[in-house]
Amino acid sequence: xxxxxxxxxxxxxxxxxxxxxxxxxxxxxxxxxxxxxxxxxxxxxxxxxxxxxxxxxxxxxxxxxxxxxxxxxxxxxxxxxxxxxxxxxxxxxxxxxxxxxxxxxxxxxxxxxxxxxxxxxxxxxxxxxxxxxxxxxxxxxxxxxxxxxxxxxxxxxxxxxxxxxxxxxxxxxxxxxxxxxxxxxxxxxxxxxxxxxxxxxxxxxxxxxxxxxxxxxxxxxxxxxxxxxxxxxxxxxxxxxxxxxxxxxxxxxxxxxxxxxxxxxxxxxxxxxxxxxxxxxxxxxxxxxxxxxxxxxxxxxxxxxxxxxxxxxxxxxx
Ligand code: C2O
Numbered sequence: 001x002x003x004x005x006x007x008x009x010x011x012x013x014x015x016x017x018x019x020x021x022x023x024x025x026x027x028x029x030x031x032x033x034x035x036x037x038x039x040x041x042x043x044x045x046x047x048x049x050x051x052x053x054x055x056x057x058x059x060x061x062x063x064x065x066x067x068x069x070x071x072x073x074x075x076x077x078x079x080x081x082x083x084x085x086x087x088x089x090x091x092x093x094x095x096x097x098x099x100x101x102x103x104x105x106x107x108x109x110x111x112x113x114x115x116x117x118x119x120x121x122x123x124x125x126x127x128x129x130x131x132x133x134x135x136x137x138x139x140x141x142x143x144x145x146x147x148x149x150x151x152x153x154x155x156x157x158x159x160x161x162x163x164x165x166x167x168x169x170x171x172x173x174x175x176x177x178x179x180x181x182x183x184x185x186x187x188x189x190x191x192x193x194x195x196x197x198x199x200x201x202x203x204x205x206x207x208x209x210x211x212x213x214x215x216x217x218x219x220x221x222x223x224x225x226x227x228x229x230x231x232x233x234x235x236x237x238x239x240x241x242x243x244x245x246x247x248x249x250x251x252x253x254x255x256x257x258x259x260x261x262x263x264x265x266x267x268x269x270x271x272x273x274x275x276x277x278x279x280x281x282x283x284x285x286x287x288x289x290x291x292x293x294x295x296x297x298x299x300x301x302x303x304x305x306x307x308x309x310x311x312x313x314x315x316x317x318x
Pocket of ligand 1: 060089090091100223227253
C-alpha cells in the first residue's frame with residue numbers, strides 16, 4: 001500500500017492470564033522456576049507483614065501450637081489484626097468456593113508481583129493440579145517434588161517427605177479414584193441447598209470458618225479427600241493451620257476453582273441468582289492486596305474470572 005497511509009488499529013486488549021496444568025510444567029519451566037523464587041521471597045518476610053508467606057497461611061487459620069515455623073522470636077500481628085484477617089477460611093458453607101477464589105486471587109497477585117520484579121513471565125498465573133484426569137495425573141506434579149531449582153538451590157515447592165504422604169515426593173501413587181473424582185459433585189444440579197438436601201457449592205450460612213452441616217459435595221470430594229490423601233497420616237495438608245504452607249495447597253485449590261467453572265458449563269447449572277443477596281453481597285470478606293493494603297470483597301465481585309480485576313482463565317476452558 002503506497003502513499004504512506006497509516007491505518008490506526010485499536011490496541012488489542014491485554015490477553016487474559018492463563019492458569020496452566022501443572023503436570024506439564026517441569027521445575028525449570030519459567031512458570032515454576034519463578035513461582036518457587038517468589039515463594040522464597042514471601043518466606044523471607046516476617047509474619048506480621050500481610051504479604052508474607054506465614055501471614056497468608058494465617059488467613060486460612062493460625063494456631064501457634066500447630067505452626068511448624070513458630071519461634072520464640074516471632075512478633076505476631078496485633079490481636080486486632082489477627083481478629084480481622086486470620087482464621088477466615090470458609091468451610092461447610094456456600095461461601096467455600098467464592099472465598100477460596102478471593103484468597104487465591106490475592107495470593108496470586110502477591111506472587112505475580114515478585115515474579116515480575118524478578119524478571120519472570122509478566123502474565124504469570126498459578127498452575128493447577130488436575131488429579132482427577134487419570135491415575136497418572138493423581139501423582140504429585142513434577143515441580144512440587146523436584147529437589148532443586150535449575151540453579152541448584154533448594155526447591156521451595158517441595159516440602160519435607162514427612163509432611164506429605166510417603167509416596168508423594170517420590171512421584172508414586174497415593175490416591176484411590178474415589179478420592180480424586182469430581183463426578184458426584186459435578187452431578188449435583190443446585191449450587192446451594194439447605195441440609196439435608198445436597199448441593200454442589202454448600203448450604204446457606206453466614207460467615208462460617210468451620211463446623212456446621214453446610215458442606216457442598218465439591219468441598220467433600222475431591223477437595224477434602226485430596227487434602228487428606230496428599231498429607232498422608234500427619235502431613236501439612238490435613239491441618240487448617242499448616243495446609244497453605246505446602247505449596248501444593250494453592251494448585252489443589254486452583255483445581256477446585258476450575259471445577260466450579262466446569263460445573264457451570266454443564267446444562268442447567270447456575271450460581272445463586274442476583275436476588276440471593278445474602279450470597280452475593282450479604283457477607284464481606286477482608287483480605288490484603290499485593291501492596292499489603294486491606295481490601296473488602298463480596299462474592300458478587302468474583303463471579304467472572306475474566307473481569308479486569310481477576311484476569312484469569314484455565315488452560316482447559318473452551
Ligand atoms: Cu480452606 Cu482446602 O481449604
